[in-house]
Amino acid sequence: MGKGYMNRILRIDLSKNKFSTEKLPKKIYREFIGGKGLGAYLFYKEIKNRIDPLGPENKLIFTVGPATGTPYPTSGRYCLFYKSPLTGICANSNSGGTAAERMKRCGYDAFIIEGIAERETYLIITEDGVEFRSAADLWGKDAFETEEIIKKDLGREESTVLTIGPAGENLVKYAMIVNDKWRCAGRCGPGAVMGSKKLKAIVFNGYKDVEAHDPDRFYELSKEKIEESLKNITLWDSYHKYGTPVHYDNLAAEGGIPVRGFSEGYFDGWEKVGPDAIEEHLSVRHQACGSCPISCARLSRVREGKYAGLEIEGPEHELLFSFGSNFNIPDLGFIAACNDYADRMGMDCESVSHAIAFAIDAYNLGKLDPGFELKYEDQECVWKLMKMVTTRTGIGDLLAEDLRTMEKKLGMEGHAMQIKNLGFGGYEPRVMKGVALSYMVNERGGCYQKASMYLVDLFEMADPLSHDDEKFDLFVEREDIFTIADCFMLCKFIQDSLDMEDCADALKFLTGEEYEVEELMEISNRIQSILRLWNVHEGMSRKDDYLPKRCYEEPIPNGPAEGAIADREEDDRWLDMYYEHRGWDKDGRPDEKNLEEFLEGLND
Amino acid sequence: MTEQFLFCDSNKCTNCRLCIYACSFIKSKKFSILRSRIRVLDRDHKTFVAITCNHCEDTPCITYCPSKALSRNEDGIIVVDEEACTGCGWCIIHCPLGVISMDPDKRVVAICDLCDGDPECVKICPMDAIEIIEGKERYASKMHEIGLKIAGELL
Incomplete structure (x- = not known):
């Protein structure tokens, strides 16, 4: 294939500490393009059915697209395929930040990581290949600390660290892979797959050029699309200004916000955490993923209350659901603090929220007794359970599993709000x-x-x-x-x-x-x-x-x-x-x- | 002509890196980190700023170039004599901002030339974070403002 692609893929075998470069037939690029398409093809070909998602046969398949590393607007995302340890079926997650560009500049369209490392490992991937390093000193560190330590050790600019936190190490079924602190391949549990492979982190540090077949016209087109997005009302006046929570008001008006474990239809106090409240009480400045003119993300700082001084990127719409309406707690400081904790520990906010709400319901129905009271509207209860999940302590061990396992274990079949074992996002179906x-x-x-x-x-x-x-x-x-x-x-x-x-x-x-x-x-x-x-x-x-x-x-x-x-x-x-x-x-x-x-x- | 400077407001810069691609495209038709003459610094994923040559008064790049390939033109811009440049990288080492790049094919260094007064990075920046500042005094006052803002955030 030609321009836009790097025309090779990298295979890394953790069991053997080996890597190799492969080429794909031209027709595969033609028929699957890249990103999710190329990932879907490789996933179908590479990952067998009925395997243990946390065993050596599961693979992490990272892909980027032909536009990655170019100014085509919003092209700064990577895609990841694997068999989900949470749902047992096909999983694909993706994430933004600075990762995709650095991956592609190592010179590959896809990265296939297979096997299980003998001991805790992290990888440094560059144009020259792969270095396998011991992660013994990093094991147990949270996602933010891990990135900081690696970057300090490495001392290289233009590198991005993908890492897991303690949740991934402890095989919490919905652990995430985190990059740039707040950007995550979040749902379906890729962090647990990394943890099962004893792979703590992957560093991408590449400098290769990306070329276009007709650079002048491609550049002009990219500029046109950037201009268009700056004039587009949905993009600029909504997403740029408010980010993902932009439709929260409309959602509240229609009763579309899931409340109290999907058991109620109105989130009393929603305006305290809605987009205007975020703008007024938290926002500091805009941030963007690679090649994005919209910059929907915002650096936020909690200015008052218990969590004053805390800085996060967000909170996104899903956080308002996960740590707000789902527990019936309209408190931005609390939402921001949970956001920070979930990102550091590397676990998916939506799934942990579903697990905790499920546990509270089970407690109320007399099906679960952890020895302390579980209830909605209670910040301490959420904190306690979330910390137990990270370390799989006590009932945290059950809450770290998938929803169907919780249903079966507690005799509550049909109660979890999920399809194919993945809990719903923040919209009431x-x-x-x-x-x-x-x-x-x-x-x-x-x-x-x-x-x-x-x-x-x-x-x-x-x-x-x-x-x-x-x-x-x-x-x-x-x-x-x-x-x-x-x-x-x-x-x-x-x-x-x-x-x-x-x-x-x-x-x-x-x-x-x-x-x-x-x-x-x-x-x-x-x-x-x-x-x-x-x-x-x-x-x-x-x-x-x-x-x-x-x-x-x-x-x-x-x-x-x-x-x-x-x-x-x-x-x-x-x-x-x-x-x-x-x-x-x-x-x-x-x-x-x-x-x-x-x-x-x-x-x- | 009044000396011009590129100035990036760190309160507006989002780390989208479009300026890097615009610069490398205009100069090389490729989308490249190495060929870009502008970079974006990322402090802790919280504060970002695009930086490029700011034509220091005392120009270590010119002083230390063993081949006398660098000089300052009448607009204050540092010009590279590609014939004379050997690609030794000595200027890169001495640049206090780290904003001199090397073309890996030609193996000569490249320094921001302000695109003849109409810089591509300014044109592409979706946040209007990068602008041209006319004159040293205006540049100094802009920097003063930024200093105050940063101090304000630290307080």
Whole structure:
């Protein structure tokens, strides 16, 4: 393949302390582009079904895109595939900050890390290869300390450290990989996979150039897209100004904020943690990931109260849910402090919030007795449990597992608010029907990131509760464009102002490869299908695509969306439509023979 | 002509690094760290600032160049004589800001030339953090303001 790519991948075997460079056939770049596409291909080819996610056969597959390291706006993200120790199915996580560029400048489009190291190790990856170093002194350190120590030792500028914290070392099933302090490959537990490999950190330190096929036109296009994003109301006036919490007011007005373990419909005091409150009480200045003109992130400083002086990047929307509404605690200082703790320990805020809420519910139902009181609205209770999870102490050992294991152990089947064992993000699926659909069909489980349907629910259709076919059409349209933009590893935020023609243009100037819009749609479809197929081989089928029992049986008891409930018939209708659209059978099975033949053909 | 300086406001800089790509593209048609004449410093992922040549009064780069390849032109800009430069890197070592880069192919050093008064980094910066400052006095007062802001944050 040509420009835009580094045209090689790096394989690192931790069991043997060896690394090797490989080339991929040109057709694979053509058909999977890069980023999520290339990652999906490598994932399907490399990671066997039915393996132990924390065993030597699981692999961490990092990919970057053709636009990584260029000024194409928001292209500074990396993608990561692995078998999830949390959900047992396909997982992909991604993260921004400075990581993606440094990865690519080492000279590779993908990094496959396999095996298990004999003892605690960290890796330094440069253009010259891989150095395996002992991480004995780093084991036990939190993610921030680890980055600081490594950077000080190394003394090199232009390096990014990906690291796990104690949660990853202790195999907390939803441990994250952290970079640049506050940027994380968060959900699905990649930190536990790293921990199981005794891999504490990976340093990327590269200087290679990235070239474009038609540099002048590619640069002009990038500049145009930057200009457009600065003029775009959604991007500049919303995301730039307020970051991810921007829609919080609208969400509160519609009753879309999950409250008290998804048991209530109104978050009393939401305005104390909403975007205006953040702006007024916390924000210091904007920060950006690589190549991003939007700079949605903000450096925040807690100015008063118990946590005064604490500095974090954020809090993002998900933190307002995880440590705010889900525990019914409208306190920005507390949210910021939990944010800081979860990042340092390297654990996913949404999953730990689900686990703690589940434990509180179990306690209230008399199913769990840790010897102390568990309750909502109680900061001390949250702190205590969170710390027990990090070290897997007492009931923390159970809370560090996945939600289904908790359900089984405590005899509470159907209680956890999850799909495919991944707890929902900060949108109530009984109210936000578009978000619910993306929870249902996302290959990694209850995640809304594939189509950001909250925008459709809240604004484009302005009716969260509607089950209209128009909403379905918007979902599949958005899923395709998001998937292709994920192949460049662009941010979810810019994807709203992009269409398939934009992607085709960028690819033409960047790589010299010309794509028809139709072809990009096919590529998107194929990516969904091979990931689905991998999950089908793990035993997933239509039965796993529904919301949990509680959503169909318990209506929202109060608030603006009082009475809202999931409708199984409507969900069935949308699932039928979705499978048909993707070319899968009634049970949600893609055509395996067809896909296998296609993949075979790529090696010619 | 009045001497010009590039100035980056650390209160606006977000570490997006677009200026680095713009600079390397304009000078080499590649998206490169090595070929960029502007860098972005990142202190603790909290404070960022883009820096480039600020044409020191006392120019150690010129003083220590063994090949006499560097000189200051009438606008105050440090100019590299590519024929004379041997790529020894002595100026890089002596630059107090670390903002001299080396073209790895030609093996000659490169220093910010302000793009003939219309710098690409200024044009691409989405936050308008980088600007051209005219004259030494204005540059000094800008620096004074930044000093006060930083002191304010430390207090």
